[in-house]
Amino acid sequence: MKRDKGLDTLLDLDGSIFVQEDKSWIKIEAKRLKAPSTERPHGIKYSLTLHSPDGARILGFDNAHAVKVKSRKKYFGQIITYDHQHHSSDESITPYSFSSPEQLLEDFFHEIDEYLKKK
Numbered sequence: 001m002k003r004d005k006g007l008d009t010l011l012d013l014d015g016s017i018f019v020q021e022d023k024s025w026i027k028i029e030a031k032r033l034k035a036p037s038t039e040r041p042h043g044i045k046y047s048l049t050l051h052s053p054d055g056a057r058i059l060g061f062d063n064a065h066a067v068k069v070k071s072r073k074k075y076f077g078q079i080i081t082y083d084h085q086h087h088s089s090d091e092s093i094t095p096y097s098f099s100s101p102e103q104l105l106e107d108f109f110h111e112i113d114e115y116l117k118k119k
Contacts, residue, residue, distance in 0.1 A: 006102035007032075010046070013105075022119070023053035026112065030101075039066070039082045042098055048108045049086075050115065059115060060086035061108050067093050085111075 010030045018026040029047040036043040040063055047062040063082040083098040098104060 004101070006100055006105075007044070010044070010101040010105060020116070022116070024058065024116075025051050025053075027051065039063070042101075044101070046104070048104070050112050056088065057086065058088050059111055061096055061104065061111075062086070063098070067095060 010028075011032060013028040014030045016026075016028045020026070027047075027049050031045045033040060033043045033045055045063060047060065047064060049060040049062075050058045052058055062084065065082070067081055067084045081095045083096040085094050085096050086092075087094070096107070
């Protein structure tokens with residue numbers, strides 16, 4: 001069976017906390033599920049967050065709960081997704097299109113870089 005290095009990396013980071021120069025900190029949680037599900041077809045439960053020095057969440061990528069995505073068409077049902085992003089600047093939650101563990105890490109750290117550049 002071929003190993004997925006990206007998945008191994010993500011799972012190895014589970015429980016990691018990285019303190020940044022400005023005293024903000026990053027926390028990574030990632031667990032392999034017993035089996036993929038409709039909600040988590042990739043078989044991973046994850047939470048990647050950036051926090052301010054006082055502990056308030058600034059940014060997060062996770063799939064801990066469902067997020068309703070409003071349809072543009074009035075009479076169609078709502079799409080429910082589990083993979084999503086939290087942005088504390090405007091308290092928004094937006095869907096995240098999970099494609100791979102590597103892309104998740106890349107997207108998360110890119111968002112952190114963008115946040116820190118603006119700060």
